[in-house]
Amino acid sequence: MKIGYPCMNNSLDCTSASTFRLASYYEERLVQTVASNLACLRRILEYNVAHGLLFFRIGSDIVPFASHAVNTFPWQTHFAAEFRALGDYIKAHGMRISLHPDQFVVLNSPNPDIVQRSIAELVYQGSMLDLMGLDSTAKLQIHLGGLYGDREAAIARFIAVWHTLPPAVQIRVVVENDDRLFSLQDCLQLHAATGLPILFDNFHHECLNHGEPMAEALRLAAATWHPTRDGVMMMDYSSQARGERKGKHVSAMEEDLFQDFLQQLQGLDVDIMLEIKDKEASAHRACSILRNLALVPAAPAGYVPPIFPEAGQPVAAKSRKPRKSAAAGPAG
DNA sequence: CGTTGTCAAGTGCTT
């Protein structure tokens, strides 16, 4: 079992999601930004290894405008060595990686332009995993898409588009049950038609289900992951923020609920992504709980116990990077 | 230097 958190680390003074406005796009700035993002990603991974957090979701903004027509820079070859080194590091430490393209990726849209843009985004994100040399257990996590007033037609369109995906992308795509439109049952129907694995989200399942108990839902989702091709089932874990809109994620892990959830696993092996606002802080807590239950290995050599911050207090102040000066302005 | 409106991209729901 591996524990992870998505995209950002609040303890480090860097971000791997630096971007800029389309209006201020120019190539030199792109190169500078990607280099900076990859350097920060490396630091985040090192932090994770040092703290025994072996599951991580890489953000979508590593290469700004990667699937936009404005970006014609061959970043894949320019940064090949950097991506390769990251992949070597990931493999050397047995880390698991996922990416989660955002809401603009809608494979079942009736609009063919949107479908094409969605595929381009998947190709971009999948190619990062390819460049890192990671196998098909590194996944691209998406939702089924829109409903458009006809559930069966919406699912059928997804299946039709899925069959047209490049094989390198197809083998990485996994579908997550969402909290309003497409339930675990819909995802199982999709799995039956395509064989693609279901990334199970416990909180979404609580919001939208057909009465399946959590333990049963977990087993159903786990059975969709091919042991060698896909690896151990990935899942998202969260819980309801009290007093907030239904579906709103908590800001810090509620340890009792997490302990209750672990009981529902009934021995099932999963890699758990904590979709909780305070990121690595909750991941540390989860890891600590799992170490006590002997579900994850003892702390790695040289492990420094994290200082749990008070609620709302950042561990380290973010220091702003110096502004890029006008020296790198567009040609002239 | 702090504040705040805005940002490539989609969909469904609420007002």
Added chain:
DNA sequence: AAGCACTTGACAACG
């Protein structure tokens, strides 16, 4: 018809 929410975060303009 328009605004909002979705892992919101971070850029960029303005004072």
